[in-house]
Amino acid sequence: xxxxxxxxxxxxxxxxxxxxxxxxxxxxxxxxxxxxxxxxxxxxxxxxxxxxxxxxxxxxxxxxxxxxxxxxxxxxxxxxxxxxxxxxxxxxxxxxxxxxxxxxxxxxxxxxxxxxxxxxxxxxxxxxxxxxxxxxxxxxxxxxxxxxxxxxxxxxxxxxxxxxxxxxxxxxxxxxxxxxxxxxxxxxxxxxxxxxxxxxxxxxxxxxxxxxxxxxxxxxxxxxxxxxxxxxxxxxxxxxxxxxxxxxxxxxxxxxxxxxxxxxxxxxxxxxxxxxxxxxxxxxxxxxxxxxxxxxxxxxxxxxxxxxxxxxxxxxxxxxxxxxxxxxxxxxxxxxxxxxxxxxxxxxxxxxxxxxxxxxxxxxxxxxxxxxxxxxxxxxxxxxxxxxxxxxxxxxxxxxxxxxxxxxxx
Amino acid sequence: xxxxxxxxxxxxxxxxxxxxxxxxxxxxxxxxxxxxxxxxxxxxxxxxxxxxxxxxxxxxxxxxxxxxxxxxxxxxxxxxxxxxxxxxxxxxxxxxxxxxxxxxxxxxxxxxxxxxxxxxxxxxxxxxxxxxxxxxxxxxxxxxxxxxxxxxxxxxxxxxxxxxxxxxxxxxxxxxxxxxxxxxxxxxxxxxxxxxxxxxxxxxxxxxxxxxxxxxxxxxxxxxxxxxxxxxxxxxxxxxxxxxxxxxxxxxxxxxxxxxxxxxxxxxxxxxxxxxxxxxxxxxxxxxxxxxxxxxxxxxxxxxxxxxxxxxxxxxx
Numbered sequence: 089x090x091x092x093x094x095x096x097x098x099x100x101x102x103x104x105x106x107x108x109x110x111x112x113x114x115x116x117x118x119x120x121x122x123x124x125x126x127x128x129x130x131x132x133x134x135x136x137x138x139x140x141x142x143x144x145x146x147x148x149x150x151x152x153x154x155x156x157x158x159x160x161x162x163x164x165x166x167x168x169x170x171x172x173x174x175x176x177x178x179x180x181x182x183x184x185x186x187x188x189x190x191x192x193x194x195x196x197x198x199x200x201x202x203x204x205x206x207x208x209x210x211x212x213x214x215x216x217x218x219x220x221x222x223x224x225x226x227x228x229x230x231x232x233x234x235x236x237x238x239x240x241x242x243x244x245x246x247x248x249x250x251x252x253x254x255x256x257x258x259x260x261x262x263x264x265x266x267x268x269x270x271x272x273x274x275x276x277x278x279x280x281x282x283x284x285x286x287x288x289x290x291x292x293x294x295x296x297x298x299x300x301x302x303x304x305x306x307x308x309x310x311x312x313x314x315x316x317x318x319x320x321x322x323x324x325x326x327x328x329x330x331x332x333x334x335x336x337x338x339x340x341x342x343x344x345x346x347x348x349x350x351x352x353x354x355x356x357x358x359x360x361x362x363x364x365x366x367x368x369x370x371x372x373x374x375x376x377x378x379x380x381x382x383x384x385x386x387x388x389x390x391x392x393x394x395x396x397x398x399x400x401x402x403x404x405x406x407x408x409x410x411x412x413x414x415x416x417x418x419x420x421x422x423x424x425x426x427x428x429x430x431x432x433x434x435x436x437x438x439x440x441x442x443x444x445x446x447x448x449x450x451x452x453x454x455x456x457x458x459x460x461x462x463x464x465x466x467x468x469x470x471x472x473x474x475x476x477x478x479x480x481x482x483x484x485x486x487x488x489x490x491x492x493x494x495x496x497x498x
Numbered sequence: 499x500x501x502x503x504x505x506x507x508x509x510x511x512x513x514x515x516x517x518x519x520x521x522x523x524x525x526x527x528x529x530x531x532x533x534x535x536x537x538x539x540x541x542x543x544x545x546x547x548x549x550x551x552x553x554x555x556x557x558x559x560x561x562x563x564x565x566x567x568x569x570x571x572x573x574x575x576x577x578x579x580x581x582x583x584x585x586x587x588x589x590x591x592x593x594x595x596x597x598x599x600x601x602x603x604x605x606x607x608x609x610x611x612x613x614x615x616x617x618x619x620x621x622x623x624x625x626x627x628x629x630x631x632x633x634x635x636x637x638x639x640x641x642x643x644x645x646x647x648x649x650x651x652x653x654x655x656x657x658x659x660x661x662x663x664x665x666x667x668x669x670x671x672x673x674x675x676x677x678x679x680x681x682x683x684x685x686x687x688x689x690x691x692x693x694x695x696x697x698x699x700x701x702x703x704x705x706x707x708x709x710x711x712x713x714x715x716x717x718x719x720x721x722x723x724x725x726x727x728x729x730x731x732x733x734x735x736x737x738x739x740x741x742x743x744x745x746x747x748x749x750x751x752x753x754x755x756x757x758x759x760x761x762x763x764x765x766x767x768x769x770x771x772x773x774x775x776x777x778x779x780x781x782x783x784x785x786x787x788x789x790x791x792x793x794x795x796x797x798x799x800x801x802x803x804x805x806x807x808x809x810x811x812x813x814x815x
Contacts, residue, residue: 314785324777327513357657
């Protein structure tokens with residue numbers, strides 16, 4: 089008997105202690121620099137971040153992390169959120185859906201997390217977004233392109249927003265796939281296209297969007313194959329598509345497969361260009377075997393050519409990060425700024441608590457910001473209204489922008 | 499959607515055979531190490547795939563950090579040096595692994611070294627990930643052999659890369675050499691004796707510890723060679739390569755009859771061919787080619803549990 093009572097007493101004590109910490113965490117004293125001369129008397133708020141920081145996609149993920157870090161530091165210097173210091177907490181999802189879910193749970197359990205920037209992969213967003221949405225935590229992805237994330241699984245027939253707290257600054261594959269098809273069929277004049285994907289949420293979705301539009305535009309999809317995301321030897325797939333004499337290969341997936349695939353195509357005597365989506369736009373693509381003349385589409389306009397992105401690029405290089413900002417740098421910087429502006433608006437002169445979260449979601453929804461990638465606002469699904477895409481081509485070992493445009497939405 | 503030609507063309511068939519042989523000989527090279535270690539101490543060394551991976555990184559490190567560019571880009575210098583370096587690094591790791599992870603457990607229940615092997619595998623992978631510069635992502639690996647390919651003029655041409663031919667030839671030569679070594683030399687005889695009965699071998703004046711170290715060293719060296727050839731053929735390496743190919747090699751060793759040299763080679767080639775041909779002709783195509791490897795494995799084990807060349811399990815005292 090006495091033992092049960094003891095346990096009960098301990099439990100009550102623990103619960104009390106937890107409640108106390110929960111109350112006090114919002115008033116953590118800011119520690120150390122970053123705050124500059126700003127008033128940080130109300131404590132620290134955390135900007136969460138989820139993307140692959142190790143593994144084969146880390147080149148993209150690290151660029152995203154640095155860009156978020158830059159936005160957070162600038163906000164601290166400019167006293168953007170009155171009374172608070174902002175801190176970045178970056179979690180590595182290793183490009184794995186299950187680990188992204190764990191990272192989301194971890195961030196969601198911290199009452200000081202105002203929002204999350206990320207993820208990189210659509211498949212990881214599928215597991216992270218519902219967890220964050222349940223706690224009304226805003227998630228803004230600069231890189232997810234699968235349409236289902238904002239418009240539900242039946243996005244073609246009956247779009248319905250699954251997560252009210254999920255937003256993205258990247259446009260979707262429902263636009264990227266057709267945009268790529270338009271270029272490859274109409275501008276590059278390719279008529280017999282082999283389509284390969286890695287079977288993941290992003291790759292398979294993008295490839296089918298591409299294939300549908302390419303056929304609509306009069307091209308033949310002469311082969312439709314799948315490879316594993318951990319495969320390294322593609323000789324089997326290549327021998328299989330070779331007899332159909334494709335004049336181009338479209339690949340839905342990411343550069344760790346696309347680079348070697350491009351090289352092995354040429355090795356097997358199939359010297360046709362490989363085209364992919366935003367997942368292959370990184371210089372690692374070329375070092376892993378991507379060839380001169382290979383093509384890719386990427387969301388947004390090239391930051392190097394945008395006057396609006398100049399301030400971002402200058403600040404990024406001044407901050408001397410050890411990795412380049414990579415394909416999603418500018419979009420990530422914008423996503424982070426959307427979140428920070430939203431926090432500033434929702435908090436105002438008050439304090440941040442769970443009650444502020446609804447206001448934060450509406451503030452982000454109502455975003456109207458001049459970002460590095462241009463004007464940013466969101467439609468009723470949380471998708472960016474900026475539907476600009478760019479075709480890139482590998483020239484002299486790097487992706488060079490060919491032309492920027494948009495695909496007329498149906 | 500236009501289907502790929504309905505009638506499978508001869509050239510496609512031959513291309514897939516060639517692909518299967520190249521992949522198969524790579525797996526065979528790794529499988530030799532599995533099978534030798536099992537033959538001598540009945541341990542399934544799950545860390546053997548990692549030896550293969552470390553060997554590839556050893557070769558790459560030699561090329562990038564040690565050799566001057568002029569030598570590293572001349573294939574007839576770079577290839578042998580990288581092969582020897584990869585083999586040495588892999589051999590060193592294999593011997594250290596035996597000395598520090600398996601020898602202390604020599605007389606422990608069989609499950610203990612097996613779990614240790616899994617632990618060593620994870621440890622090696624993580625060590626590479628943390629300590630090799632840039633190993634968090636795939637690293638490019640140069641082709642160390644002559645660029646280009648033989649094109650057999652059948653149909654629209656059967657393309658076989660020179661480096662693929664090198665892989666097949668190296669693998670068969672090494673496996674043949676290994677078999678001769680085990681059958682014809684005194685050390686080989688000591689190995690066979692130790693594998694049959696360690697205690698009686700000791701009575702005959704054989705030092706089983708030395709023989710076991712030798713087994714790990716040879717298996718490691720072969721895996722190291724395989725690692726460098728793999729990098730050379732596919733032109734990129736990553737820390738996962740050991741796990742995936744290790745599983746195939748283990749399957750090959752079981753298929754051929756674990757403990758048997760010839761069986762490992764036949765098993766390896768068979769897995770390569772099954773993967774290539776199943777990807778071409780079986781329903782599901784390349785997305786399901788791995789499935790067929792294990793379908794074949796299960797089928798073989800149902801009818802011949804000891805594998806193609808394996809002897810039925812001896813009852814051990």
